[in-house]
Amino acid sequence: MSAASLAAAIALVGSATPAFADGTPNDTARAVSVVEKASGTSDVASSTSSAGAAAQATTSTEAGRITVTAPASSAGQVKAAAADGTSLGLQLENAKSVTGVKAGAGTVVYSGVARSTDLAVQPTTDGGARTLVTLKDSAASTDQRFALNLPEGALVIPDADGGYHLSRTTQGGQSVMVGAIEAPWAKDANGKPVATSYKLEGNTLTQHIETNKNTAFPVVADPKITWGNVTGTAYFTKSETKNISIYGATAAISTTMLPPPLNALYAINASLVTAKASEARSDGYCLKVKFAAGIFIPGVYSNGCD
Structure with a gap:
């Protein structure tokens, strides 16, 4: 090598940013x-670091304060905890232990948790948490398995959109929605939707992403969870639906069996509830009553209706 070439090489190396020498900051910036x-950032919640967590965000909702925790390591659980102490955990199975790094608008990234796979967590302003998997190329697994850590007595009920309602039974015996796993989505590098779906086996949630030879990588897929921030959805059985349709809402079901503010609004909207119960009964469905964002919504459901 000539003196001039050596000098040029030294100058080029010297101009590189030292912090990027091992590639890690570059990988994080790219992953974020x-x-x-893919996800957008308008609803990413402000978070702070805490002991044992890469980020923690606390959000006030109609049902109280929800705290979302992104674990310090990808081997830990993403957790949404309600003010009553109950919580829902979600953990990517068989992930390598990788330290989380908060970057961008508040996204926590865990680079290289599996073959050609990154993991990211975003606490959201509605008290939820997105747990995003990035398939960097075709070598990444198209089946991403997550372990659910459910509180005692919690039930997982399929919804009509491909996601799940999470419910618990009140002292009055009603099944009330207290969380959700939202319908899955996936996007390719061009922002185009990629077909995806969930399968639940026991407490293992598998998201299948249907990539093919025409898929533009990387692909981002998102299970999103919420816990404790849904004011309430009451699910009524077929016999309860029948009684409401025959005897009327307030006569058939005591308002003391429902959580606030459903109890008060249920009585106020009794005629709407009765009409919807009659509709559900005639179609062979069951009644459900939802309260969210100040709106009272009677509806019907079929999955798990008995």
Whole structure:
């Protein structure tokens, strides 16, 4: 090598940013860019670091304060905890232990948790948590398995959109929705939707992402969980639905069996509830009553209706 060439090489090395020498900051910046392009950032909650967590965000909702924790390591659980002490945990199975790094608009990234796979967590302003998996190329697994850590007595009920309602039984015997696993989505590098679906086996949630030879990588897929921030959805059985349709809402079901504010609104909207119960009964469905964002919504459901 000539003196001139050696000098040029030394100058080139000297101009590189030392912090990027091991590639890790570059990997983090790239991973955050991919995830935030797919998910957006308008609803990412402000978070702080805490002991044992890469980020923690506390949000006030109609049902109280919800705290979302992104674990310090990818081997830990993403957790949404309600003010009553109950919580829902979600953990990517068989993930390597990788330290989380908060970057971008508040996304926590765990790079290289599996073959050609990154993991990211975003606490959201509605008290939920997105747990995003990035398939960097075709070598990544198209089946991503998550372990659910459910509180005692919690039930997982399929909804009509491909996600799940999470419910618990009140002292009055009603099944009340207290959380959700939202319908799955996935996007390719061009922002185009990629077909995806959930399968639940026991407490293991598998998200299947249908990539093919035409898929533009990287692909981002998102299970999103909420816990404790749904004011309430009451699910009524077929016999209860029948009684409400025959005898009327307030006569058939005591309002003391429902959580506030459903109890008060149930009585006020008794005629709407009775009409919806009659509709559900005639179609062979069951009645459900939802309260969210100040709106009272009677409806019907079929999955788990007995």
